[in-house]
Amino acid sequence: MKDIHNTVGADQYLLKSIAEELRLPLVQISRLAELSQASKYDFASNIRSIESSADLAIQLLESFILGVEFSDRQREIELSPITIGAVMNDVAHQLHRLASQNDYDIELSIKSAHPIMGNYEAIKMAYLNIAHTIITGDNSSDGKKRKSIVFAVYNRGPKNMAGVYGNNLQISKSSWEKSLAIFDRSRQKMPDFSSINGSGFFVATSILESMSLSLNPSKYRGHKGLAAAFPLSQQLQLI
Amino acid sequence: MTEILFIEPDRVLAKTYHDYFTEKGFKLRFTGKAQEAIALADKITPDLVILELQLKIHNGIDFLYEFRSYPDWQDIPVIILTMVPPNEFPQDKEFWKSLKIHKYMYKPKIKLNSLFIEINELLAQKTL
């Protein structure tokens, strides 16, 4: 799998890409604020939407900064025993409102509670970005079927798999590899799936890569998504 | 009532534009997808199309070439309202002319009111 940091200028391009993606929530806030001033129509709902967009922008910024700090080794990645299930639970709750607003049902499928050595904050940021990109990348509604997003943790051999899956996510090994190949050249990295530029996936990739983990396309119960495999710590299992 | 076909993939923005322009007396039809936009245009024959270029699967330029291949739709004005910045938007005159693009507007810098003014001016020109 291509390491996105090996490309010349890739970090700069990622930063530019992230900055561009931040435009959307800021434009949303600006237009909503203008609408609220122009009309009393559904004022309370507009204010809630402004709050959501602002929260989204803040979260994007925080995760991007973290991604850069970790990948540049500006910050030490401190590892401690954690359970991925707890991380996923946290992420699911944090995104619950956004998912609802965008007609997504959230499902948690935590089938493993094995501890691993990891950085809770970093892993949470990575999965927040993945899930957030899935939800906002396709937030239109065609009224035909309800969209769902699954946060899943399960064992596969000696590894703990943790992934985010969607029932309308068209992602395959080849489309993922193509997107990685063009991420520093193309405005829309995954247009088969998303109208936004999809930086969140690459920020997540960057964060996980700084912990020597890789994000890969995966399937779970008929859904497609992205997952990382965390090595199980044998010592922790004995505790 | 003026009917506008609005091709906008972001639901929050779509709702904002919808609420604002509905109150101003326009009828708006929204879709985030190029394929659906063609089907909608087929159904309603809009007075105006407002188009985001960054769409899922087919981009806005692809849509526009398809849209202009219909003889019936040659005179429907198209405003591009997009997140694609000016320096990335094709500037050659042939491109603008062949696709009959009325105006390019950079979404982050266009307030609702500015868009409203632009639409009114365009519709006024059409009736002259």
Add this chain to the structure above:
Amino acid sequence: MKQLIASAIVLKRTNYGEADRIIQVITPNHGKLSLMAKGVRKIKSKLAGGVELFSIIDITYLLGKGSIERLIAARLQTHYGNIIKDLNRTNAGYEFIRIVNKITEEEVDNQWFDLLAKSFESLDDFRINLSLIKIWFYLSVFNLTGHSPNLLKDSLGAKYEQNSLYNFDFDSMSFAPNERGKYSSNHIKVLKLANQFEPIKMVNIDGIDILSAEALPLIQDIAKITLDV
């Protein structure tokens, strides 16, 4: 009536009447064809389907007596799906189609079909810089139409020299030495390479992206003047 099969690239699609479309294609062995696709619009109008743009398709058609043949079947052979993932590449693809359609008459040989196919293949590959693809395309068109600039000798008949600067002289269709010239011998080298090799073979040349971007406006000006496109 005779039924023929051919590979084709779609140049243009125009709606006709309530339910039909006229599709103009270029083929390697049968020149340019106008085909009537009957009933296509009864189904929802297709942006995707058997007659996609930026594709090579296999068509079956009835050879009629008039200027428009009847399309019986169309099957996708190769679809260059990456092109529409980038706005500028999408636009370049349409630009190439428009130019080929404008320049060619009905009786065209396979070189124009091959040019378009190779152009799509290059546009589909994001490793290849877009300016380089455009330069290659235009130089290929110049070769096919007999409007190639002189990339071997300058306007005075001398070989191009390393460390010299040049401006382009439209009268002689070659580069003229000029102390304050806009183009270096490296720009001319890039043009020479693009004239000989396909874009994919030039991807790893140092500085090719920047040099292509700098040389492209000149090539486009030459195209405007010589080809009126």
